[in-house]
Amino acid sequence: MTCAEAVAASTVLRDVHGVVSFMAGIRGTVLRLGEPGYDEARKVWNGMIDRRPALIVRCSGAADVIACVNFARDTGLPLAVRAGGHSVAGSAVCDDALVVDLSAMKGIEVDPESRTVRAQPGLLWGELDRETQAFGLATTGGIVTHTGIAGLTLGGGIGWLMRKHGLTCDNLRAAGVVNADGRFMHASERENADLLWGLRGGGGNFGIVTAFEYRLHPLGPQVLAGVILHPAERASQVLRFYRDYVAAAPAELGTIVNLRRAPPAPYLPSELHGRAVVIIAVCYAGPIKDGERILAPLRRFAEPLVDLIKPTPYTAHQGMFDASVPHGLRYYWKSHYLGPLGDAAIDTLIAHAWQASSPSSYTILFHLGGAIRRVDGAATAFEDRSAEHALNINAVWTDAQETERHVGWARDFWEAMNPVSTGGVYVNFLGDEGHLRVRDAYGLEKYRRLTVLKTKYDPTNLFQLNQNIRPASERA
Numbered sequence: 001m002t003c004a005e006a007v008a009a010s011t012v013l014r015d016v017h018g019v020v021s022f023m024a025g026i027r028g029t030v031l032r033l034g035e036p037g038y039d040e041a042r043k044v045w046n047g048m049i050d051r052r053p054a055l056i057v058r059c060s061g062a063a064d065v066i067a068c069v070n071f072a073r074d075t076g077l078p079l080a081v082r083a084g085g086h087s088v089a090g091s092a093v094c095d096d097a098l099v100v101d102l103s104a105m106k107g108i109e110v111d112p113e114s115r116t117v118r119a120q121p122g123l124l125w126g127e128l129d130r131e132t133q134a135f136g137l138a139t140t141g142g143i144v145t146h147t148g149i150a151g152l153t154l155g156g157g158i159g160w161l162m163r164k165h166g167l168t169c170d171n172l173r174a175a176g177v178v179n180a181d182g183r184f185m186h187a188s189e190r191e192n193a194d195l196l197w198g199l200r201g202g203g204g205n206f207g208i209v210t211a212f213e214y215r216l217h218p219l220g221p222q223v224l225a226g227v228i229l230h231p232a233e234r235a236s237q238v239l240r241f242y243r244d245y246v247a248a249a250p251a252e253l254g255t256i257v258n259l260r261r262a263p264p265a266p267y268l269p270s271e272l273h274g275r276a277v278v279i280i281a282v283c284y285a286g287p288i289k290d291g292e293r294i295l296a297p298l299r300r301f302a303e304p305l306v307d308l309i310k311p312t313p314y315t316a317h318q319g320m321f322d323a324s325v326p327h328g329l330r331y332y333w334k335s336h337y338l339g340p341l342g343d344a345a346i347d348t349l350i351a352h353a354w355q356a357s358s359p360s361s362y363t364i365l366f367h368l369g370g371a372i373r374r375v376d377g378a379a380t381a382f383e384d385r386s387a388e389h390a391l392n393i394n395a396v397w398t399d400a401q402e403t404e405r406h407v408g409w410a411r412d413f414w415e416a417m418n419p420v421s422t423g424g425v426y427v428n429f430l431g432d433e434g435h436l437r438v439r440d441a442y443g444l445e446k447y448r449r450l451t452v453l454k455t456k457y458d459p460t461n462l463f464q465l466n467q468n469i470r471p472a473s474e475r476a
Contacts, residue, residue: 019055022071028060028104041101042093044082045146047328048403049090053080056099062176062184062210068100069208070182073462080465081208083121084148088333089432091465100208102150110135115216116173121150121209129315137216138314139171143256145319146327153212155428155467156201156382158390160225160254160283160317163370165217169200169382170375176211180458184210198453201382202442203427205450205469206457224291225283225317226309229262232276234302235350241301242280243341251370252286253294259353260362263324269306276354282309283317325396329360332395332407334414335429336421337387338365345420352413357405360396363413365389381450383442384424391417392429427467438467 023030031038032055041056054077059065072079082092083102093099105122112135119128126145132138140161142152149168152159157168165171174188177195185207187195198206230238239257246255258279262272280298284291288311299307325331338345353363368387377385395410397403427441439447447469454461455471 018075022067025067026057026059026064028064029058031056031058042099043327044085044087044090044092045327046088046090046331047398048330048332049093051090051093051095053093053095053097053099056101058101058104060104062178065100065102065178065208065210066182066184068098069178069180069462072098073180073182073460078465079462081204081463083150084124084146084152086144086147087151087428088331089430089467091432091467094465097465102208102210103148105210110137110216112137115218116213117216118211118213119149120211121148123149125149125152126315126319129318132216133219133221133313133315135216136218136220138219139214139216140165140168141318142168143318144321144325145315146322149212150209151204152428154199154201154203154209156426158366158368158426158428161217161219161285162372163251163254163367164285166371166375167201167382168214169380170371171215172196172200172212173215174213175199175209177207177209179207180460180462194453195457197379198381198450198457200380201427202450202453202469204466205454205463207463219285220314222288222311223283223285223314223317224288224295224309225281225312225314226307227267227279227281227320228299228307228309229268229272229305230278230280230302231305232259232278232350232354235259235278235353236346238278238280238302239341239346239349240343242298243346245298245301246367247340249367250286250294252284252291254283254285255367256281257365257367258362259349259364260356261354261359263360265320265323267308267320272305274359275305277305281320283314324360324362330397330400330403330406332403332410333429333431334393334410335425336391336414336417337384337424337426338389338391338417338420339422340388341365342420345417348416348420352409352416355409355413356395357402357409358395358397360398361406361409362394362396364392364394366392378446381442381446383446384422387422387424390426390429391421392426393417430467435468435470438469441467442469 078097080094102121105120107120125141140159264273395406454469
């Protein structure tokens with residue numbers, strides 16, 4: 001059921017007695033249209049999303065989540081799940097739906113002896129990193145601190161540490177889940193292992209996760225990290241050098257390439273603001289002295305405009321991109337997986353990246369490989385582990401009247417990159433692109449396995465407001 005189709009379900013709320021009874025059983029906060037706090041609660045990161053749920057329930061714990069699942073299932077009210085609210089597709093809210101808002105559930109406990117952390121789904125990555133770094137520990141997290149841990153983990157989880165320690169989902173040891181029957185389940189490699197397999201990349205299709213348990217790794221508090229900027233006029237030689245450089249890079253080195261006009265970020269010299277640049281951002285997840293040796297060729301190449309790589313607190317580096325992607329702007333994404341950057345791919349990137357119709361738009365390349373590739377491809381729902389890069393084309397703007405122009409740039413760019421794509425797409429980079437693109441994110445064989453799992457745990461597709469895996473009955 002889409003948000004548009006959900007309007008008919010609003011008749012459920014005419015059963016005043018049933019709604020009042022449901023609300024009385026909630027320990028958290030229930031918000032309805034017109035009530036104080038409702039308009040703020042329905043906002044998500046992507047300013048393009050403007051939806052009005054029937055009820056927003058800010059849950060205080062698993063009991064509230066169970067009550068919401070039971071109420072939605074029994075009444076037929078569409079169910080949306082919000083944690084960080086950072087999905088570009090905006091599926092955390094839906095017109096005339098019940099929104100299960102997990103943002104107040106921020107419990108966290110670090111066990112430094114076992115190097116694990118147990119965290120509730122309302123946490124953002126900046127909040128989790130703050131706790132784990134107090135013990136000199138970290139796990140792979142997002143590159144923006146106001147991203148929620150839940151959605152990133154369930155979709156796979158790419159970040160600075162992925163080449164050294166794997167994706168976020170590879171570090172997920174266990175989870176507490178409320179399923180479509182309203183039952184609480186524990187998923188681990190010893191208990192409901194098939195469910196854990198699905199949670200490692202399969203999104204929110206199998207239940208609502210109320211607790212995540214992650215493996216942690218020694219890191220920081222200082223890492224060698226930062227950015228190097230080159231002028232866009234030199235992009236051809238910079239990207240070709242970068243291609244050869246990362247081909248031999250150790251797993252400890254995480255790199256991201258950003259093609260854009262330099263943002264007015266406080267860490268960049270003001271004279272560079274607005275200039276078309278190639279930004280190479282790095283984070284070395286190992287001894288700083290080793291990192292200085294590894295990064296020396298990159299730092300010496302072609303006299304960059306600025307070199308801001310230095311020993312930096314890991315938590316500060318994690319927040320480096322925050323100011324460039326604030327809440328409330330309008331965002332539209334298109335994405336591909338790529339192999340090594342061949343000349344055709346580089347030429348196409350250069351031809352389109354700086355033609356962006358908004359100065360806030362950007363094109364970002366995540367270097368994959370390393371520990372990601374060492375995990376058996378069948379071991380998790382995440383796909384594909386053979387890709388060399390994840391490309392994300394980000395149109396970013398403010399004026400709703402200019403939507404067609406900015407979306408058109410991203411789509412045209414994406415189409416131009418099709419011939420050099422390896423096929424497939426990182427599911428967390430998908431917008432509202434339809435069922436076939438969801439299938440592309442997993443590949444046919446893995447999608448079939450996910451369909452079996454969906455049919456087992458959610459045969460009526462209660463959890464459908466997401467990058468949806470259809471159960472067997474709907475596929476038929």
